[in-house]
Amino acid sequence: MIIGSASVVIQIALDSIAYGSLFALMALGLALLFGVMGLMNFAYGELIMAGGFTMFYTRSWGWVAMLVMTIVVVTVLSLLMELIAFRPVRRAAPVVLLITSFAVSYFLEALGWMTVGTGPQKGVEPYPWLDHQFDISGVRLSRLTIVIWVVTLVLVVGMTLLLKRTALGIQLRASTEDFRMAQLVGVRANWVISAAFGITGLLASAVAVLYVLRIGPAIAPDIGQGPLIIAFVGAVIGGLGSLAGAALGGFVLGAMINALQATLPASGDLVLNNHTLVFAYLAVIAILVFQPDGLVSLRAGGLARLWKRWRPKRAVAERASA
Amino acid sequence: MSLEVNDGELVGLVGHNGAGKSTTLWTITGVLRPSSGDITLDGRSIVGLPPDAILRRGIALVPENRRIFGRLTVGENLKIGTSARRDRRTAEADIKKMCERFEALGQFFDRRGSTLSGGEQQQLAIARAVLARPKLLLLDEPTLGLAPLIVGRVFEILQELKEEGVTILLVEQNAARTIEVADRTYVMRSGGRIEFHGTAEELTRIGDFEAAYIGMTIEDEA
Numbered sequence: 001m002i003i004g005s006a007s008v009v010i011q012i013a014l015d016s017i018a019y020g021s022l023f024a025l026m027a028l029g030l031a032l033l034f035g036v037m038g039l040m041n042f043a044y045g046e047l048i049m050a051g052g053f054t055m056f057y058t059r060s061w062g063w064v065a066m067l068v069m070t071i072v073v074v075t076v077l078s079l080l081m082e083l084i085a086f087r088p089v090r091r092a093a094p095v096v097l098l099i100t101s102f103a104v105s106y107f108l109e110a111l112g113w114m115t116v117g118t119g120p121q122k123g124v125e126p127y128p129w130l131d132h133q134f135d136i137s138g139v140r141l142s143r144l145t146i147v148i149w150v151v152t153l154v155l156v157v158g159m160t161l162l163l164k165r166t167a168l169g170i171q172l173r174a175s176t177e178d179f180r181m182a183q184l185v186g187v188r189a190n191w192v193i194s195a196a197f198g199i200t201g202l203l204a205s206a207v208a209v210l211y212v213l214r215i216g217p218a219i220a221p222d223i224g225q226g227p228l229i230i231a232f233v234g235a236v237i238g239g240l241g242s243l244a245g246a247a248l249g250g251f252v253l254g255a256m257i258n259a260l261q262a263t264l265p266a267s268g269d270l271v272l273n274n275h276t277l278v279f280a281y282l283a284v285i286a287i288l289v290f291q292p293d294g295l296v297s298l299r300a301g302g303l304a305r306l307w308k309r310w311r312p313k314r315a316v317a318e319r320a321s322a
Numbered sequence: 323m324s325l326e327v328n329d330g331e332l333v334g335l336v337g338h339n340g341a342g343k344s345t346t347l348w349t350i351t352g353v354l355r356p357s358s359g360d361i362t363l364d365g366r367s368i369v370g371l372p373p374d375a376i377l378r379r380g381i382a383l384v385p386e387n388r389r390i391f392g393r394l395t396v397g398e399n400l401k402i403g404t405s406a407r408r409d410r411r412t413a414e415a416d417i418k419k420m421c422e423r424f425e426a427l428g429q430f431f432d433r434r435g436s437t438l439s440g441g442e443q444q445q446l447a448i449a450r451a452v453l454a455r456p457k458l459l460l461l462d463e464p465t466l467g468l469a470p471l472i473v474g475r476v477f478e479i480l481q482e483l484k485e486e487g488v489t490i491l492l493v494e495q496n497a498a499r500t501i502e503v504a505d506r507t508y509v510m511r512s513g514g515r516i517e518f519h520g521t522a523e524e525l526t527r528i529g530d531f532e533a534a535y536i537g538m539t540i541e542d543e544a
Binding site for chain 2: 167170171173174177178180181182183184185186187188189
């Protein structure tokens with residue numbers, strides 16, 4: 001019985017880690033754009049839509065071609081968004097950027113309904129190879145779950161190396177902290193913002209592929225809206241001022257939603273399973289009440305403040321006497 | 323207003339709070355656009371160019387309050403100062419030289435910029451700007467908020483840079499120290515008008531300047 005309960009908990013934890021990983025990647029992309037140009041890009045969801053439909057139309061080309069096409073289409077769309085919609089209003093007030101992102105989002109979604117969204121339900125059939133499940137002491141682990149872990153890990157490590165070890169990474173981090181000053185030390189605004197949109201597009205293409213494969217054969221033009229809101233809220237609770245914080249927030253919220261879906265009663269007198277988001281957002285409110293700047297808002301010194309609040313008094317006294 | 327800085331000069335720009343000194347620097351660096359008139363570097367207009375393009379033309383700024391990148395390490399702050407340069411090898415060598423010149427930067431090379439003291443951050447901000455190898459270095463109140471000893475060191479650094487041939491436009495509240503180190507000083511009054519202009523000798527001969535700026539500075543320091 002204990003082994004049975006433990007395997008259920010492990011099962012839920014493993015699934016939640018995979019689900020949360022998708023939102024960590026999304027939140028990372030959102031936070032990157034927010035940091036570099038103060039843009040909360042609500043059109044990010046439409047990148048997921050574009051990825052989903054590209055997968056649908058290229059599904060017969062073989063999985064390698066499908067992947068390559070999805071990455072290319074989503075990344076190019078992200079770059080075009082910047083070039084056509086956001087570059088002309090770059091110096092405008094934040095509210096103008098926000099409204100522009102809503103306009104781009106609604107335009108692309110409406111375009112989706114007008115064109116690819118018509119006709120019978122579209123979708124990508126699950127790949128049998130990915131659906132294969134391993135049974136380890138009662139814990140079922142699909143190849144897709146492992147693929148999601150690995151892709152997330154590779155992308156997060158890749159992003160970390162890019163941000164820490166390359167000149168572009170240093171420029172991106174500097175721009176995230178103080179864009180105006182970055183320009184004044186010679187960082188090319190067009191280049192660094194295009195790079196941020198390119199990276200965001202790349203992350204969105206990975207999310208699109210993994211998300212579509214996970215949710216199964218149902219792609220619609222509003223496919224990106226739900227995940228976008230979760231990633232956005234996750235990025236806020238993590239702390240939009242920090243890329244790591246935003247990714248952590250996305251992960252925590254995504255994993256929490258998955259865990260709630262798996263554990264809340266789905267039958268009986270009190271059916272709560274359909275209302276997962278109520279509980280998830282209640283937790284979000286609680287987090288923001290106690291940590292309004294986010295879990296890891298380095299800009300606002302969130303971690304430092306937490307540490308100051310909780311560190312042993314002896315250490316404080318030693319530091320004061322030093 | 324009309325202001326000119328010749329090659330190799332250290333020119334001061336002093337004036338009361340709100341006179342428009344910082345606005346002048348933000349306009350030169352392309353952050354603000356002049357409502358009229360022209361700004362030229364080596365005879366070519368730079369009006370309308372973005373800040374990064376103006377840096378590439380040869381004008382670097384050490385802004386008020388340093389504005390170093392606190393989340394980047396000291397080394398990364400220095401590296402980003404060379405963003406506009408194409409000569410990567412000499413840029414690396416210059417970073418090493420800068421760390422020898424400013425010992426604190428070498429000592430705390432891998433530390434976050436935010437952990438440095440005010441004086442060390444100012445050294446970092448100056449080093450970052452100098453690493454761009456500018457033709458003209460603009461400094462906006464580099465001694466603001468620093469301890470008197472450190473203020474002295476900042477003025478020494480400026481003197482050293484001038485001797486190395488760096489052309490400098492220095493905006494300062496500290497009029498007495500500024501006219502000491504500057505070849506010429508412009509005195510700005512509210513609304514961006516140049517009230518006085520001249521060498522230290524010429525300015526100290528003007529009674530109004532002495533009373534309004536030098537007296538004020540001594541009082542402030544006391």
